[in-house]
Amino acid sequence: MINQDFQAFQTIETNQRAGFRVLSIGGVPFVQPFPGVLNPDQVAALQNAARISELGRRRVAEAIVGHVQRELGVSPDLHALGISIAAERVAREKRDQRARRVGQVRRAAIAANRTVAEPEPTSAIREALREGTAALAQLRAARAEAKAAREALAEIRKAGQVPSLEQVERANRARTASWSALALMRERSLTADQLRREQLDAFWAQQSAAETAELASARGEEIGKAGGPDAPKALRISSRDGLATLFEAGVISAHQYGAGRAYRVAYETAAKVRIASLNPSGVSAGKSPAGLQARSAHELQRAYVLARLRQIELAVAGLGERELTVLRKVAGEGMTIHQIGGGGKPREKNKAALRRALDVAVSVLAGPIHVGLKRSPNP
8 A cells, every 4th residue: 555655656866875765745855765664644644745735835745744754764964965866856857858859959950951941853863763762672672582592502402412503503693683783773872862962062052152142242242253154153242352352442453453354254264174285276286277167156265265364374474473373362263462361561562463463464465365375384
């Protein structure tokens, strides 16, 4: 009877070393020493304390619980220790509950973003996934056939017989077929994964660019594209453009700024075409000039732009390494003088070097394209 009554109490903490157990009597901690057996009167008193505590008379319930504990010989120190352990247990449970709730919310948010924000797979990806599923089914069938052939050979050998050549060849063919099916399944799976990764990379790159453009527009910054069709797909924010910043500050002139912009177009066009492999004339070695007429207008325009880029860099390289480096970083990559590094005299030297490089670019662009293409600049 007593054991059944105590099963109704909620156990908060058990500490065998300290020799006691902490129970909750209507929310009031009760320290029970070990070994300890309650008589029926004590059990009834604790049950009354639980009911009284539920009615809001907590101090009366604490008095009843304390009276039972004094009858059991519970000291004030033991009572305080039990309350401390119970409080730690409750706090730990609350922390665990909060951590579980936070983890559930985070996982739900990640799942929602993954299912809602990500684009639907393209037809090519769906086809690759179907092919992967078919290859997996083929692999399972091949493995089942290989397993059956292997077990048949094992049964024959277990019976003390020698398998025939046909049976051995059948088992070998089944094993080889399972290997081929495995390779096919892996190939199809890798193809589907690669297509999906490419789609997601392009999607999130587009989302990032749109978010950057939106934030920059909210700050009043001017947004534009980074170049022509061959240039990398990027945004150009004028307030973060070192060349535009210097022009607005009056450090460089309008002619120098125009030459720098022309150099940038050529520099971005060369992002996918290396200067070392460039044939500026557009005519391959050993071919007649008639091949030039067969080129498209886009190819001729690109050849002209890349030839101009090489022409400018050849001329600027004659001034020095600093001039060519600053020209490439500021006019080509859009970096600011501050981003290049250095302060005080080094910064002023970089500004002066950029002005000299842009003056050379102005003079080069004013001349014919066939001048100055005999040597290569230092990288």
